[in-house]
Amino acid sequence: MTSAREFKNEVYSTFAEVTKALANPLRLEILDLLLQSPRSVDAIASAIGQSTANTSQHLQVLKRSRVVETRRFGTTIEYALVAGVSEVFVALRRLAEARHPLLDQAKRDYFGEASISRPALRAALASKTAVLLDVRPRLEFEHAHLPGALSIPIRELASRLDELPDDRLIVATCRGPYCTYADEAVHLIRASGREAVRFEDGVGEWVADGGAIA
Amino acid sequence: MTSAREFKNEVYSTFAEVTKALANPLRLEILDLLLQSPRSVDAIASAIGQSTANTSQHLQVLKRSRVVETRRFGTTIEYALVAGVSEVFVALRRLAEARHPLLDQAKRDYFGEASISRPALRAALASKTAVLLDVRPRLEFEHAHLPGALSIPIRELASRLDELPDDRLIVATCRGPYCTYADEAVHLIRASGREAVRFEDGVGEWVADGGAIA
DNA sequence: CATGAACTCAATATAATACTTGATTAGTGA
DNA sequence: TCACTAATCAAGTATTATATTGAGTTCATG
Structure with missing residues (x-):
């Protein structure tokens, strides 16, 4: 019979297997990507700028602690x-941000763009004074998106600016608060003479908080 | 000007400072203790069965990542x-348990005690067919407890059994699902001829979920 | 100001992690 | 069967984390 102390050790060690999987910047970046939609190893590797081997090994770590799962499609494996x-993940990010206001500060310093909060966005959408523009890749948009959102992937935006109304505020959104696509979109749209801001959260937060998705 | 990649590195590295603090079994056990009430270094050290120095160093790690904070009272420092x-913490524990049913299994195998769920407890308390007994140390009880709970610390329970009603179900609760005091209490109370079960969660979970506290 | 208690710090040995390189396996299609 | 692609594995090195020991702080009290 095991002692109460051994039992506790086992419990907290098992518990720590999950937290250890989250204890690495690259793996957090991977999870942030997977929050949007499943992806292949290669797609993840190029998104985070790492070698395939290293990415694969990080994915093994996540898989071993059952944070991610895999499906095979021919030769590619989707995580x-x-x-x-x-x-x-979202709860953790909130905590990290609350403890480190510099995160928010760094973002503001770097981009200097105006952003719109969730309640303000809701109000603006309800009164039809704004439209929501999702600039993520088509696949991610199809996987999950906010109701009423327009989809124009960031790569196509420059050539499709004329699809945007010019009498409303354009609210650009992408994966999450650290995704830079929304900021690029704001730049582009403003250059075309329209008004634009970024959504301060992202699709991930909204969905995790139970926001309706289409 | 920093590149978008450097910005991301900074963001996820900062984020990982928090998750790294949680990535150790002893630190998780410490957090589980602090979930109940603040404690001194010595109290934590003896509770987790580690040297003061080692405990202090783990606490420094938690403090550096701003997961805990300190107050000084004379020569003792309270975390x-x-x-x-x-x-x-509670969200993480839920995830860990969902991924590792063995945790639950291990608990059941070890204790073999019946437990009561939250809705069942609510109903039983409302109909006055059960009383809730909190067996944590007095200080923790005073720091926060569930409404209507009786307080008899586990150390005093054997000599105070006559304070318990003998016509109602006694529901024992302590810190959390891995705290073994509640199971010891159930043993003792049953030996006195009364009916007893443990509460399947613990005070920590209930409070974290927004349950009313006294 | 000397003492003891509560805690922190520094130094060390050991163990675990991360990233690289190059080899290997699994599946696809000519 | 052969070549090709996607992914994993294995080995080596550098870095980081952990627990122990013993010394050093800080503060209340006589």
Whole structure:
């Protein structure tokens, strides 16, 4: 019979297997990507700027602690978040931001763009004074998006600016608060003479908080 | 001007400072203790069965990542959780348990005790067919407890059994699902001829979920 | 100001992690 | 079967984390 102390050791060690999987910047970046949609190893590797081998090894770590799961399609293997992970991820990010206001500061310093909050966005959409523009790649948009959002991937935006109304505020959104696509979009749209701001959160936060998705 | 990649590195590295603090079994056990009430270094050290020096160093890690904070009282220094941490901790524990059913299994195998769920407890308390007994140390009880709970610390329970009603179900609760005091209490109370079960969660979970506290 | 208690710090040995390189496996299609 | 692509594995090195020991602080009290 094991002692109560051994039992505790086992419990907290098992618990720590999950937290250790989250204890690495690259793996957090990977989870942030997977929060949007499942991806292949190669796609993740190029998104985070790492070698395939290194990316694969990080993915093994996440898989071993059952934070992600895999499906095979021919020669490619698709990694996806396990249910329940997105809630923890978003909660953790909130905590990190509350403890380190510099995160927010760094973002502001770097981009200097205006952003719109969730309640303000809701109000603006309801009164039809704004439209929501999702600039993520088509696949991610199709996987999940906010209701009423327009989809123009950032790569196509420059050539499709004429699809945007010019009498409303354009609210650009992408993966999350650290995704820079929305900021690029704001630049582009403003250059065309329209008004634009970025959504201060992102699709990930909204969905994790139970926001309706289409 | 920093590149978008450097900005991302900074963001996820800062983020990982928090997750790294959680990536160790002893530190998780410490957080589980602090979820109940603030404590001195010595108290934590003896609770987790580690040297004062080692405990102090783990606490420094938690403090550096701003997961805990300190207050000095004379020669003793009290460590406490920072606001927002308990939510993350409980969410993480849920995820860990969902991924590792063995945790639950191990608990059941070891204790073999019956437990009562939250809705069932609410109903039983409302109909006055059960009383809730909190067996944590007095200080923790005073720091926060569930409404209507009776307080008899586990050490005093054997000599105070006559304070318990003998016509109602006694529901024992302590810190959390891995705290073994509640199981010991159930043993003792059953030996006195009364009916007893443990509460399947613990005070920590209930409070983190917004349950009313006295 | 000397003492003891509560805690922190510094130095060390050991163990675990991260990233690279190059080899290997699994599946696809000519 | 052969070549090609996607992914994993294995080995080596550099870095980082952990627990122990013993010394050093800080503060209340006589």
